[in-house]
Amino acid sequence: MFKKPNNSRDTSWGKSKSDSQNPKKEFGAKPRIKKEFDKKQEPNSYSERGMQSRPNPNFTHNNSFKPKPKPKFIREGKPPDRKETNILDNGPVRLNKVIAESGVTSRRKADELITAGSVKVNGTIVNQLGYKVNPGDKITVNGNPIPEVLRKVYILFNKPKDLIISTKDEKDRTTVMDVVKSSVRIFPVGRLDRNTTGALLLTNDGEIAHRLLHPSYQIERTYSVLLDKELLPKDAEQISKGVELEDGMTSPCNVFFDPRSRKKIILTLKEGRNHEVKRIFMYLGYNVKQLDRKVFADLSVQRMERGEYRHLNRAEIIHLKKLVNLEY
Numbered sequence: 001m002f003k004k005p006n007n008s009r010d011t012s013w014g015k016s017k018s019d020s021q022n023p024k025k026e027f028g029a030k031p032r033i034k035k036e037f038d039k040k041q042e043p044n045s046y047s048e049r050g051m052q053s054r055p056n057p058n059f060t061h062n063n064s065f066k067p068k069p070k071p072k073f074i075r076e077g078k079p080p081d082r083k084e085t086n087i088l089d090n091g092p093v094r095l096n097k098v099i100a101e102s103g104v105t106s107r108r109k110a111d112e113l114i115t116a117g118s119v120k121v122n123g124t125i126v127n128q129l130g131y132k133v134n135p136g137d138k139i140t141v142n143g144n145p146i147p148e149v150l151r152k153v154y155i156l157f158n159k160p161k162d163l164i165i166s167t168k169d170e171k172d173r174t175t176v177m178d179v180v181k182s183s184v185r186i187f188p189v190g191r192l193d194r195n196t197t198g199a200l201l202l203t204n205d206g207e208i209a210h211r212l213l214h215p216s217y218q219i220e221r222t223y224s225v226l227l228d229k230e231l232l233p234k235d236a237e238q239i240s241k242g243v244e245l246e247d248g249m250t251s252p253c254n255v256f257f258d259p260r261s262r263k264k265i266i267l268t269l270k271e272g273r274n275h276e277v278k279r280i281f282m283y284l285g286y287n288v289k290q291l292d293r294k295v296f297a298d299l300s301v302q303r304m305e306r307g308e309y310r311h312l313n314r315a316e317i318i319h320l321k322k323l324v325n326l327e328y
Contacts, residue, residue, distance in 0.1 A: 092132035095119065097207075098139060102146040103187060106210035118142050153184055154317055155202045157309040158301040165191045165200065176200070180309050189213065190272055190296075198223075198293030199301045202309075211324035212297055215251075218270040219297050219323060223277055226290035230262035235284045239267070243280050247273065250280060266294075297323055 099110040099119070113119050117127050120140045133139060139146050157180055159165070164175045165188050176188055180202055189201040189209045203209055212219050236255045243250045251271050258264030267277060278288045294300060297320060304310070312320070321327070 092134050095121065095126060095131045095133050095139070096129070098133055099141060099146060100207040100210075101152065101205060102148075103185065103204055103206040103209075104141055104146055105206060107207050109210075113141060147185055152205045152317075153182060153186055153203060154205065154312040154320070155180060155182065155186065155309050156299050156301065156304075156312060157200045157202060158304040158306055159192055159197055159200045160307045161195055161197050164194060176202070179307065191274075192293065193275070193278075193291070196291045196293065197306065198291075199296040199299055200293075201296060201299065208320065208324060208326060211326070212320075213272055215271045217324050219272075220268055220270055220295065221272060221293060221297075222266065222268045222295035224290075224292040224294055225265040225267055225277060225281070225288055227263045227265065227281060228287040228289055231257070231265055231286065235286075236265075238284070239280055243283050245273075245276075245279055245283060250276065268295075 096107050096110040096114060099105065099113070100107040104110070105113070110119075111129055114129060114131070115127055117125050118141060119126055120143075121131070121133055121137050123138070157176065159176065162174075163179065164173050166175050167177050167187060169175050180186070182202075184204055186202045186204045187209070189203060190213055192198070192200055201209075201212070211217055236257070239250075240253060240255045242252055250273075251269070253270065254266075254268040256266040258266065269276065273279075277291060281288055294302065299312070299316065299320075
């Protein structure tokens with residue numbers, strides 16, 4: 001026989017603690033679920049949240065994101081751990097090496113200048129290959145003293161648009177030297193057009209600069225190209241095999257389509273002719289709208305802001321010298 005349940009029996013088994021303490025809640029009501037980010041229940045300290053570090057300064061307490069403003073140019077000085085000492089401080093050095101590292105010319109050209117009698121040391125003509133100079137020696141090439149030979153500097157720069165790649169500009173426009181600051185005389189390795197952006201190497205190492213630009217070393221340059229219209233597969237195949245330009249046939253290269261648009265092309269070349277990328281596409285009836293060099297000599301600017309520059313680390317310098325068969 002059915003019996004009426006005893007009202008004195010505990011029926012709070014299906015309720016949360018907060019429900020059992022709230023007389024307004026009826027039997028059978030769903031328990032209140034505590035929200036993790038409820039402001040009333042939010043822990044006071046970050047240690048209670050299980051966080052070991054301080055909060056991200058880009059976020060406020062209401063979780064709204066505040067992006068950092070992008071600087072137009074990031075100016076960096078020399079690394080604090082590098083001393084710009086003269087290479088002759090360690091003892092006698094071969095004359096052709098000193099001339100090459102001063103930025104006057106390459107080591108091979110320096111040998112030609114020496115044998116031609118164009119080089120003087122302390123006022124005396126030296127035409128002997130392998131001649132070594134000492135600290136304090138005065139060296140002149142064609143009557144002009146060479147710049148002081150300091151420790152080598154290698155800087156990677158993510159060039160922005162509307163910047164002139166030159167040490168000086170006759171029209172007083174902003175040049176790369178106005179942005180990249182160095183206490184020693186440096187110069188750009190190669191050139192990029194005013195509207196071309198991306199990877200640019202600057203150094204005071206004349207020998208490595210000469211070899212990086214020489215076609216015999218096959219130094220790779222990777223570009224991101226935006227065209228005015230979609231590139232046809234047959235034209236892409238022709239570019240990869242080589243195109244006949246006014247200064248000769250281009251070398252075979254790698255051509256990749258951007259999966260999002262056939263107007264965007266990734267192009268990897270192993271030579272550095274003037275305006276080569278633009279001339280290749282113009283030959284096939286395309287106009288280049290944007291040109292960005294992503295990689296030069298295995299140096300990428302992928303994680304660098306536009307206008308930012310940095311000094312290469314030791315591993316990058318060693319790899320750079322390996323590419324052009326230099327001692328390191």
